[in-house]
Amino acid sequence: DPNRVKITTMPVSGRAAEDIVQELQHFAEKEDKMWQLGKVSGTVYSNSDEHTSLMNRVYAAYSWSNPLHPGIWPKLNQCEGEVIAMTADMLHAPPIGSMTSGGTESIILAIRAHWNVYGKRRGIRHPELVCGTTAHAAVYKACDMFGIRVVSIDCNHRHDSFQLNPDRVSKGITSNTIMIYASAPSYPQGVVDPIEALSKIALRYKVGLHVDACLGGFVLPFVDDAPVFDFRNPGVTSMSADTHKYGYASKGTSIVLYRDNTLRHGQYFSYSWWTGGLYSTPTIAGSRPGALSACAWAALVSLGKDGYRERSHLIVNAARAIADGIQLVRGVKLLTPKPFMVVSFTSNEMDIYRIQDYMTKAGWNLNALQSPASVHICVTLNVVPKVDSFLRDLKMSINQVRNEGKGGRKKGTAGVYGTVGSLPAGPVDYSLRAFTDLTLEP
Incomplete structure (x- = not known):
């Protein structure tokens, strides 16, 4: 809106609370109409006023909380642990994982974990990741951050139906490969990669296999004709599933899971020498909105x-x-x-x-x-x-x-x-x- 009022300097005197709320509510009601009409792809996944009310009430209860301080908010620590455990149980995984800010961070942390465990510990100096052209952009973000070469397999071949082709994946693996990335399903065409075949390849070459189920993680487990896409495949070493999509939690949470704790430790950030004291966080962020952790927990246990x-x-x-x-x-x-x-x-x-x-x-x-x-x-x-x-x-x-x-x-x-x-x-x-x-x- 070219006629909108813009604030670029902090006001000398603060505005009244009711005035602020009225302004935001005016725009929120106008902006929410589009997705409420049911004509928006993705974006907002729940359609229940009752569920929205639950998310709002839970968020308000923990609006000032921060999981960085578990001694102050121990219930949040329990909520996160239970969300991890419930998601792991659904995906046939051990309860080893972490809550992140979304699918992108889950993927980035999984790639960082594999770089540390399958790369650095093996003395690989020029790591490579094999994925399809249908891989999420978060893969490229992570590889940009960590200096990992992306070996991209074309999924637009007329015989592949946009799936990651196992034979071409095998040919793409070298002594520098640390992991394979697969989708369940992919963002562009919504196709589930052949996880069972890729699992066998990962085991054969002793590399990791991440399954990005950010879209499908809370849908495929409940669909009778879904393929076996999860930790039941022994070569799967990590998975990501978004609680804030089809988990129906408020925006800003996802779960990344691992087959063992060694791999999870590979995603951590720990600094024993920091002058501010002993410091360790499981994710990129330090402070995080604890209210979102509570909302994720409330979504799972309410539904x-x-x-x-x-x-x-x-x-x-x-x-x-x-x-x-x-x-x-x-x-x-x-x-x-x-x-x-x-x-x-x-x-x-x-x-x-x-x-x-x-x-x-x-x-x-x-x-x-x-x-x-x-x-x-x-x-x-x-x-x-x-x-x-x-x-x-x-x-x-x-x-x-x-x-x-x-x-x-x-x-x-x-x-x-x-x-x-x-x-x-x-x-x-x-x-x-x-x-x-x-x-x-x-």
Whole structure:
């Protein structure tokens, strides 16, 4: 809003509490309407006012708490430990793990742990990680941070259905490999990698295997036709599962799990020589919002296995109904034939990004993907009742793109991605940084 009031200097005299709350509530009510309409991919996963009230009440009870000080808030320490144990039990793991700020930190810490245990302890000076092109961007963040070379396996091969191919993974492993990274499911196409086959490869080459179940961790365990994706595969050494997605906890928590405590110790930050005293934290952050730990605990114990099973069936059934509907729509091609929550599609006849633009005009907020050019919707409880509306709007959007012909290719998202595809990496990276700058301005 170009007419918004911006505060760039701290006021001399503070504002009244009620005035502050009224201002924020005004914008929150306006901004929340979009996801409450059920037309947003992912983002907000719960649709229950009662559950939202529970999260708010629990957060308020521990709003000043900090897990860095367990002597002051011992209940939080218990809450975190119990969330770790409950998640581990669900994923057939020992109760060895840590609560993090989200999926990205869980992945970063898992990679750091493998670098310390499978890399440094083995004398590897130039570590490598093998993953697919469908791997989450957090992998690249971690490898940037720790100086690890990414060996990226193309998952866009016509025979692979966007899965990480075990044979090509084997060929990508060298004496410098510390770990394999797999997805359950992947963010772009929502496909579960062949974890059982990758587990055997990890055991054969004595490397780690991380399974990123940030999306699927609280869904797949409750779906009858889900593959065995967890610690039941003996080669799996770590996993990540987001409590703040389909765990239905407030934003800001995830769980990373390990097969043994040696690996978990590899993620820790411990400094016995610090002049401020003996210092050790399990995660990157020092101080953390303890209220979020309490919210994660409250979410798990309030819903229980029955609650997660019920919600998972709603999510999967809706995702598959969307997928079935897409297969009947002329002009688009389904990329996720057996979805669990993410449904991805493209078009061989027209620009998929123009289709997305018209879906945006119809009120939908979908995710644009590239390599290949495609779009996906991540089904949440808010989206579940909107399956018919989604398919109806998709057909309408396709007809609009078909009617406008080639002239629409330079417009909207299609124009942006078309320009990006014609430029070298340097200018595109600069543009991304410039955009990020804008998000940090008032």
